[in-house]
Amino acid sequence: MKLWYSFTKELKLASKSFYFYIEIVMAIIILAVVLFAIPENFSNSRTEYLYLDMPEAAKTVFINTLLDEDTDGQAESVDVKVKKEILSATFYESDDKKIYIVDDEDTLIKLTEAKKQLGAVIEMNETGDIHYKYYLQGYETQRLQNLYMVIHNNDMLTLETAINAQDVRPLSDDYEVFNDREHTIPAMLTFNGSLMGMFIIAAFIFLDKEQGIIKAYAVTASAVWQYLMSKTLVLTITSIITTLIITIPVMGLRPNYPLMLLFLITTGFFASTVGLLVSGYFRSMTKAFNVLYLLIIFTMLPAIAYFIPSWEPVWIKFIPSYHIIHGFKEVIVKNGDTAYVLLASLGFLMAGALMFIWSNHRHKKNLTA
Amino acid sequence: MITVKNLHHSYSRDEKYAVKDVSFEIEKGEIFGFLGPSGAGKSTTQGVLSGLLQLQKGEVTVAGYNVKHIKNKMFNEIGMSFEISNVYNKMTAKENLNFYRKLFDVETREPEDLLEMVGLGDKGNIKAGDFSKGMKHRLTFARSMINNPSIWFLDEPTTGLDPAIAATIKDIIWKEKKKEVTTFLTTHNMHIADELCDRVGFIVDGELILIDSPKNLKLQYGEKFVDIEFVKDGEPIKESLSTIDDKDKARIKNIIDNYEIQTMHTKEATLEEIFIKVTGRGLV
Ligand SMILES: Nc1ncnc2c1ncn2[C@@H]1O[C@H](COP(=O)(O)OP(=O)(O)OP(=O)(O)O)[C@@H](O)[C@H]1O
Ligand SMILES: [Mg+2]
Numbered sequence: 001m002k003l004w005y006s007f008t009k010e011l012k013l014a015s016k017s018f019y020f021y022i023e024i025v026m027a028i029i030i031l032a033v034v035l036f037a038i039p040e041n042f043s044n045s046r047t048e049y050l051y052l053d054m055p056e057a058a059k060t061v062f063i064n065t066l067l068d069e070d071t072d073g074q075a076e077s078v079d080v081k082v083k084k085e086i087l088s089a090t091f092y093e094s095d096d097k098k099i100y101i102v103d104d105e106d107t108l109i110k111l112t113e114a115k116k117q118l119g120a121v122i123e124m125n126e127t128g129d130i131h132y133k134y135y136l137q138g139y140e141t142q143r144l145q146n147l148y149m150v151i152h153n154n155d156m157l158t159l160e161t162a163i164n165a166q167d168v169r170p171l172s173d174d175y176e177v178f179n180d181r182e183h184t185i186p187a188m189l190t191f192n193g194s195l196m197g198m199f200i201i202a203a204f205i206f207l208d209k210e211q212g213i214i215k216a217y218a219v220t221a222s223a224v225w226q227y228l229m230s231k232t233l234v235l236t237i238t239s240i241i242t243t244l245i246i247t248i249p250v251m252g253l254r255p256n257y258p259l260m261l262l263f264l265i266t267t268g269f270f271a272s273t274v275g276l277l278v279s280g281y282f283r284s285m286t287k288a289f290n291v292l293y294l295l296i297i298f299t300m301l302p303a304i305a306y307f308i309p310s311w312e313p314v315w316i317k318f319i320p321s322y323h324i325i326h327g328f329k330e331v332i333v334k335n336g337d338t339a340y341v342l343l344a345s346l347g348f349l350m351a352g353a354l355m356f357i358w359s360n361h362r363h364k365k366n367l368t369a
Numbered sequence: 370m371i372t373v374k375n376l377h378h379s380y381s382r383d384e385k386y387a388v389k390d391v392s393f394e395i396e397k398g399e400i401f402g403f404l405g406p407s408g409a410g411k412s413t414t415q416g417v418l419s420g421l422l423q424l425q426k427g428e429v430t431v432a433g434y435n436v437k438h439i440k441n442k443m444f445n446e447i448g449m450s451f452e453i454s455n456v457y458n459k460m461t462a463k464e465n466l467n468f469y470r471k472l473f474d475v476e477t478r479e480p481e482d483l484l485e486m487v488g489l490g491d492k493g494n495i496k497a498g499d500f501s502k503g504m505k506h507r508l509t510f511a512r513s514m515i516n517n518p519s520i521w522f523l524d525e526p527t528t529g530l531d532p533a534i535a536a537t538i539k540d541i542i543w544k545e546k547k548k549e550v551t552t553f554l555t556t557h558n559m560h561i562a563d564e565l566c567d568r569v570g571f572i573v574d575g576e577l578i579l580i581d582s583p584k585n586l587k588l589q590y591g592e593k594f595v596d597i598e599f600v601k602d603g604e605p606i607k608e609s610l611s612t613i614d615d616k617d618k619a620r621i622k623n624i625i626d627n628y629e630i631q632t633m634h635t636k637e638a639t640l641e642e643i644f645i646k647v648t649g650r651g652l653v
Contacts, residue, residue: 220444220473
């Protein structure tokens with residue numbers, strides 16, 4: 001009951017505080033950036049430019065397969081304007097691909113370069129061996145390049161083993177599941193929702209410390225843990241609000257919201273207890289700043305790894321924010337790995353509980369500081 | 370109601386004690402004054418007694434509770450007014466009290482009544498952040514009474530208040546005493562200590578030097594003092610001197626012989642003068 005009173009009071013105070021609005025404004029800024037600055041780049045209409053360097057008979061077979069999948073069953077002759085030059089191509093459109101077939105390799109290179117899309121030459125010699133030549137943009141990851149190599153330049157047996165050996169975790173370039181915009185969401189949620197909670201709770205507590213509020217609380221028949229818990233609850237509420245501000249407009253009804261809520265609560269709880277603990281060891285925000293700053297850097301590393309899939313050292317998995325980002329990813333992706341999210345939630349809940357006990361102990365010992 | 374035996378406290382957890390081997394007892398309904406210069410260890414002692422600081426060495430019981438293992442329940446019987454006011458600046462005076470009262474399991478007083486008592490009756494709906502220092506201090510003081518405490522810790526309750534309001538606070542403490550409230554009072558204000566306290570303790574550098582009632586102290590150190598105002602090199606000078614102390618007596622003679630006396634009257638020693646005499650230290 002006292003916890004409830006403390007909680008409602010904290011909620012009221014938070015709603016009057018500056019930090020609360022910073023968090024909301026941050027969420028809105030992130031939403032704006034995600035919606036307007038990051039192109040959606042729909043993966044299900046990926047564009048490819050192809051030059052078929054093969055005997056006429058083989059070409060017909062290939063084109064017929066394309067026509068079978070084509071949405072209107074017809075090839076279209078199109079002229080593509082590239083730097084004042086008009087290049088002609090034949091255009092096929094299926095549900096998940098736009099394919100332009102051109103008549104020579106030179107045109108292919110020009111188009112690939114101008115449109116920043118994948119270009120490929122498919123060669124078939126008289127004996128029926130197929131050889132692929134890719135024109136990439138230069139920024140594709142090594143993993144993607146290797147993948148192309150594996151798929152097209154080895155025999156089928158190696159291919160199968162290679163595919164089976166592939167890491168099942170979706171890569172960033174796995175555009176079957178995410179568009180670019182959605183891909184940024186897990187990292188945004190991690191920072192704005194869970195980790196902001198860590199700093200804001202510390203800020204709230206330092207503010208209270210400055211005013212001597214904790215001392216006043218400590219000489220009541222209510223326990224210090226209830227004070228700490230009420231702060232944690234408030235932070236959880238704000239992180240739920242800010243998360244929904246971002247996810248609903250971008251993802252609509254696709255994410256598994258109950259699962260997301262669970263994950264938000266457990267990770268938010270964990271992050272807040274980190275903030276609680278830090279605030280128990282210092283007198284003021286300024287004194288705690290070095291530690292908080294290191295924590296920011298530390299928790300950013302998994303985000304960097306997330307955006308650069310080719311850089312993912314093993315030790316990064318020991319940083320909690322790694323699992324927050326990947327957990328969120330599983331939450332919002334279609335058919336995500338629910339077991340992983342549940343396990344991670346349990347982990348964060350338990351780690352949070354331990355940290356909470358520790359910080360309660362610390363704060364109780366340090367009431368006059 | 371309060372017993373303290375061989376209390377030691379060190380902030381650095383070593384031999385540098387802020388409070389050293391302090392022992393005393395306070396009876397039910399008694400007002401006990403803790404007097405000492407700044408940094409003497411008054412707030413530290415009060416911190417340990419009220420559970421804000423961990424009991425490191427010694428034995429302390431408050432209202433029958435062992436302070437070594439504090440139970441939240443104990444605070445239902447305790448009221449504490451802080452040296453530095455600590456209220457929620459973002460909440461009004463009334464909201465502050467209304468929230469605070471919910472943190473106790475016992476019957477609490479009406480915030481309006483308490484605010485009225487400390488002269489903030491018409492300021493209940495103003496944010497504490499907009500209060501003056503003195504007003505905040507009174508709010509903190511009012512808050513300490515909300516749970517009808519039987520043990521009341523007051524750390525400098527009148528500091529920074531104008532004399533009229535300080536007198537009001539003094540009256541409130543007096544009234545509470547009639548309800549058998551046990552009070553531990555820390556103050557620099559010797560008049561208040563003199564008028565209110567049943568007994569006072571003198572603490573200097575963490576050590577409790579003496580405990581007695583103001584009345585006994587005056588009897589014991591009850592020598593007469595003379596206030597002399599005289600003119601030296603055209604400047605008016607005022608001195609307060611003992612009529613017993615040899616050095617002071619010589620000084621009086623010297624003044625009478627050499628300077629033009631303006632006023633001169635004897636008076637009873639004040640608690641402050643006794644403190645200086647006993648401890649060899651001033652009160653600030
Ligand atoms: N939080 C703290 N950490 C370290 N030392 C402290 C702390 N609080 C007080 N001290 C030291 O302990 C000693 C006693 O301080 P205390 O606050 O008890 O004095 P006080 O008698 O209440 O003084 P005042 O009249 O100024 O309020 C002082 O030397 C002070 O510097
Ligand atoms: Mg003090």
